Amino acid sequence: MNTRILKSCLLGAMLVLGGCASGLTGETYSRDEARAPQTVRMGTVESVRLVQIEGTKTNIGTGAGAVVGGVAGSSIGGGRGSIITGVLGAVAGGMAGAAAEEGITRNQGIEITVREDGGQTRAYVQEVDPNMSFAPGERVRVLTVNGTSRVSK
Template sequence: MFSLTCSRLLLISAMGTAVLLSGCASDRSARIYSPSEALNEARVRSGTVESIRAVRIQSDSELGQLIGAVIGGIAGSNVGKGSGSSVGAVIGATVGGAAGGAIGKDVNAKEGMELVLRMESGEVIAVVQEADIAFVPGQKIRVITRGRVSRVVPAN
């Protein structure tokens, strides 16, 4: 009876951790800034949208895999007794990790767009970001770059 209670406690803890850490997922939106990006100077370049292509941005987080492994390991440890329980835990963790990783990528995927831009300098660049701002070919834009992160926004 104690191991069942302990297993449930671990499962609830894993699920709670998942909920808390899901808020840490990074966004690829031009509208969202992290606290470390605020109050920092950025380079701004002007240009025009040449083309837009719909893309899907998948999560690169291993959180789903970790949580799946924990849940699978707990569930598998309840199979059998002694060494059978250990084998069940290993198999459960392996299967749970693989399933959790696959599910996590789909759950955290977002609709995005690849913008091909002609800058005023003549340079042609591409930026991928979430599809939360509407753009059309020929539209004037600005590219705001901080370090390795660039965002495309309307020039208005």
């Protein structure tokens, strides 16, 4: 019975964390950005390098981990021992859940430095898109909507 509850909690946590992921590629727009006017600037790629985009850090991973850890811990021992191991399991599970959430939602990013036609040089970070690559010397568009910029071809 406890194993079934533990598996259900773990599955629920994974589904919740998977739902937190959002696209950060140059091709992904939020609902608020869709159909909003954009500023378009042209430029030339100066350099490109791979970077890591940090994962999300919300209370969801901590909470889900604490529930799973608490259930798992409470199944060890009996009486007061069960309560103590449940509390310890919840604390350890919360810490593990927070780390898991950050790791699961971490993305490979790309930093694209662009010399814009107006003379400004700016760097833009977005998630790696396997369907789009950038190379120094290449002409690109920098699109800005609602304060969010992306590099596109």
